Amino acid sequence: MQNNQELHEQSHNQKQQKQKLPFKTRLKKNWEKYAIIYIFFVPIFIHFLIFQVFPFMFSLVLTFMDWKVIGESEFVGLEHWKRFFEDDLAHRAIWNTVLFSIYYIIPTMALGLILALIINSGVRFAGFFKGIFFLPVVTSFVIIAGIWGWMFQGTADGMVNIILGFFGIEPQLFLSDSDQALMVLAGLSILKVSGSTMIYYYAGLQSIPNQLYEAARIDGANSLKMFWNITFPLLKPIHFYVAIITTIGSFQIFDSTFLLTGGGPNYSTTTIVYYLYEQGFTSLNLSYAAVLSYILFFIILVISLIQRKYLGKDTQIY
Amino acid sequence: MMKILNQIRQHIFLVIVSILVIIPVIWVFVNSVKPSSEILLAPLSFPSKIDFGNYVSAWSDAGLGVGFVNSLIVTSISIILIVFLSAMVAFVLSKKQFRFKKTIQLSFLLGLMLPTFLAMAPLFLLMNKLDLVNSLVGLVLVYVAYSLSFTIFILIAFFNQVPDSLEEAAVIDGCGPFRVFWNVMLPLVKPGLISAAIFNFVGIWNEYILALILISDDSMKTLPLQLANIMMIQQYHTDWGALYAGLVLSIIPVTIFFLIFQRRLIEGSTAGSIKG
Numbered sequence: 001m002q003n004n005q006e007l008h009e010q011s012h013n014q015k016q017q018k019q020k021l022p023f024k025t026r027l028k029k030n031w032e033k034y035a036i037i038y039i040f041f042v043p044i045f046i047h048f049l050i051f052q053v054f055p056f057m058f059s060l061v062l063t064f065m066d067w068k069v070i071g072e073s074e075f076v077g078l079e080h081w082k083r084f085f086e087d088d089l090a091h092r093a094i095w096n097t098v099l100f101s102i103y104y105i106i107p108t109m110a111l112g113l114i115l116a117l118i119i120n121s122g123v124r125f126a127g128f129f130k131g132i133f134f135l136p137v138v139t140s141f142v143i144i145a146g147i148w149g150w151m152f153q154g155t156a157d158g159m160v161n162i163i164l165g166f167f168g169i170e171p172q173l174f175l176s177d178s179d180q181a182l183m184v185l186a187g188l189s190i191l192k193v194s195g196s197t198m199i200y201y202y203a204g205l206q207s208i209p210n211q212l213y214e215a216a217r218i219d220g221a222n223s224l225k226m227f228w229n230i231t232f233p234l235l236k237p238i239h240f241y242v243a244i245i246t247t248i249g250s251f252q253i254f255d256s257t258f259l260l261t262g263g264g265p266n267y268s269t270t271t272i273v274y275y276l277y278e279q280g281f282t283s284l285n286l287s288y289a290a291v292l293s294y295i296l297f298f299i300i301l302v303i304s305l306i307q308r309k310y311l312g313k314d315t316q317i318y
Numbered sequence: 319m320m321k322i323l324n325q326i327r328q329h330i331f332l333v334i335v336s337i338l339v340i341i342p343v344i345w346v347f348v349n350s351v352k353p354s355s356e357i358l359l360a361p362l363s364f365p366s367k368i369d370f371g372n373y374v375s376a377w378s379d380a381g382l383g384v385g386f387v388n389s390l391i392v393t394s395i396s397i398i399l400i401v402f403l404s405a406m407v408a409f410v411l412s413k414k415q416f417r418f419k420k421t422i423q424l425s426f427l428l429g430l431m432l433p434t435f436l437a438m439a440p441l442f443l444l445m446n447k448l449d450l451v452n453s454l455v456g457l458v459l460v461y462v463a464y465s466l467s468f469t470i471f472i473l474i475a476f477f478n479q480v481p482d483s484l485e486e487a488a489v490i491d492g493c494g495p496f497r498v499f500w501n502v503m504l505p506l507v508k509p510g511l512i513s514a515a516i517f518n519f520v521g522i523w524n525e526y527i528l529a530l531i532l533i534s535d536d537s538m539k540t541l542p543l544q545l546a547n548i549m550m551i552q553q554y555h556t557d558w559g560a561l562y563a564g565l566v567l568s569i570i571p572v573t574i575f576f577l578i579f580q581r582r583l584i585e586g587s588t589a590g591s592i593k594g
Contacts, residue, residue, distance in 0.1 A: 036495040037416055040406035044466070045422065051463030052429050055437035055444055062440055115335065118328045129332045131580055132339055138583065139572050140524030142542040146549050146565050147342045150558070159345065191338065199584055252435060255526050259546055273435050281531055286439040293436045300433065 062290040080291045090292065092267055093275040094299070096182060100271060101250040103186035108246050109239070111190060112197025117231075119198070120205040130202075133195040141192070141255035148188045149175065149260045175261055178268035185256045185269060193249065197242050204238035205231070244307055251300050272296045343569065350562035372559035373567065376548065380560050381536060382567055385544030392454055392540060393522045396461040400469050401515050403462065405507065408473035409499055413485060429467035434528065442531050452535045460532065461522050469514045476510030477503065513586045516579050523572070541568060 031038070063080055067073045084090055115133055119126045136144060151159045154173040161171040175181050208231065216226050254273040257263060263270035263278065270278075272292065280289030351368045377383045410416075411423055441460065442451070450456030480503060488502045504511070526542045533539055539547070545568050552561045576583065 034416060036499070037410050037414055040499075041410045044403050044407050047459070048426070048429065048463055048466055051441070051444075051460055052432075052437065052466075053425065055440040056432055058440040058444070059436060062443075067443070111335075114331070118332055121328065123325060123328050123332065129336060130584065131576075132336050134580070134584055135573070135576055136339060138520045138524075138576050139569065140526065140542050140545075142524075142526055142545050142549075143565055143568050143572075146545065146561060147346055149549065150346070150561070151342055159342070248433075252433060254435075258530075259549055276435060276438070277527075277531075280439045281442070286443065289439040293438065297433065297436050 059290045059293060062287050063294060065287055067287045076287075080288050083288060084291055084295060089267065089270065090272075090275060090295075093270045093272045094295075096267075096269065097251055097253070097271045100182055100186055100253055101247060103183055104189050104250045105243065105246045107186075107190050108194050108197055109242055111194040112242065113201045113235075115194065115198040116201035116205055117227075120202055130198070133198055135195070136192045137195040139192075142259060144188060144192050145256045145259045148184070148256075152184050176265055178264075178266045181261050181265060181269045185253070185260065188256050188260075189250070189253065193246065197246065200238055200242050201235065204235045208234050240307070244304055247303055247307065248300055251296065251303075272299075346562050346565050350559065350566045352559070372563035376560045376563040376567060380548045380551070380564060381539070381544050382541070382548070382564050384537060385539050385541040386567075386571075388454060388538060389523060389541040392457050392461070393519060396458050396465070396522050397515050397518050399458070399462050400465045400518050401511050404466055404469035404473050404514065405504065405511060406499070407466070408470050408477050409503055411470070412474050412477035413482070413503075426467045426470055429464075430471065434464060438527070438531060441528075445532055451532055452538055454538060457529060457532055457540075460528055461525065464528070465518050465521065469518060472514050472517075473507065473510050476507040480506050513582060516582055517586065519575065520583070523575075 152174040154176040276292040
């Protein structure tokens, strides 16, 4: 702090001196002092403004326009926003996305926590298992979707159907069944992401002091009691963080529906981002796509704020 | 006795989940060396003879080779640019005082919080106007812009750890600001640069949706796009062989990368959230 103040005073003094100097010298002084900022910083910041900030700003303008890729674009006011409220398919897409989150969030957190608990208990080959579970995290959705789509073929010679056949279960349609497709896609995401939730929980578990368990053991608590009374509550900050990132991730699910089901059957896997993509890039209705993206943005914002309010209290337990 | 039993129980669970992850991959590999006819007739059997024909057709006919080269170009150029540009910005934001610093920092933070899909439609229009659709240069420019915020915030933390006295000492010894950056600062934040490169590699190598909207020309497609293409075509042609071979070929680079950088990846993924 003090250092900062000194710096401030120094620059203040310099400023006073500078004002007495002619413009050219002042410019030169300024350049000498700030050259690195101008050269390093300004071009990158301009690049950032063009490719990231400008599209965000422009997407708001887009929602009030009838934007055409070729030809004249016209101002239509709130028409696209009105359309959203009357668009049943958009509401269906939101509902599908909520349903997907329900199938996905709790299992991902639970599986991650269970794997972290086991690995943390000091089993042998823990590093090996950790590596295997983390591998899907760095693998692309496209690869995993390819494998998953092959496993869950809806015909009798699909791998999962053959395995189900051993237990005397009829072949299932899976991705072609409007009741099952979304669950199969959720399963794919669970397997892909639980490796990273495992790592978060593992880091959390290691920061719980061992004395707590020793004390509990002296008091005669069994391991199940220790889990519910010590481990689980002390992991609260991790629960909170993992819940937020999985929720945000689940609302942006796109790759697997696009690749495996194309939104079908019967719109049962049309999620918001998929619908947005279809509206924007198949029907070339970019303005309506921008409206949908804002709706999704608001939904994610509201959910994170709610989670922050109810789950984020006293994150500093230890 | 109880302890051993407990260990066994835990191992069984781990093994089951590992099987869920590994077996499909192994089976894809087994099927990829079968002739196409055998895949349809006997999907769960071992191949009668090993045949690498599927690999050849996936690599050259289905265009996976082209995708691989494109991905390699786009990813490596993007990462070099991202790491150096972010280091420059992070250095300035961490060590220099200037006007509007807070505002600029805030706008980078905003870039971190706004999701990609929000910009999809206007980004496509912008790239279309700039004639950068269907071009690897355009893709690199977009990837660089969308990775800057994230990387800058990782690197600011590293630059903050470097004591100011080192910079002052270098200036007294006659170092200009650029040499301070290049010869003093960069070597000190090297671990940060490496982590940033690794994380951006994973993100960009696997990136799908931006490439999907910006690239439609077959000769420009990246690896995920080409693999997705094979998947789409397979639905009509039922040429499973090429798909399996394509999947195996796509898994190999990721796995090698993962084996090399496993520790950094796993430890680094929690560093930002738990400690920060």
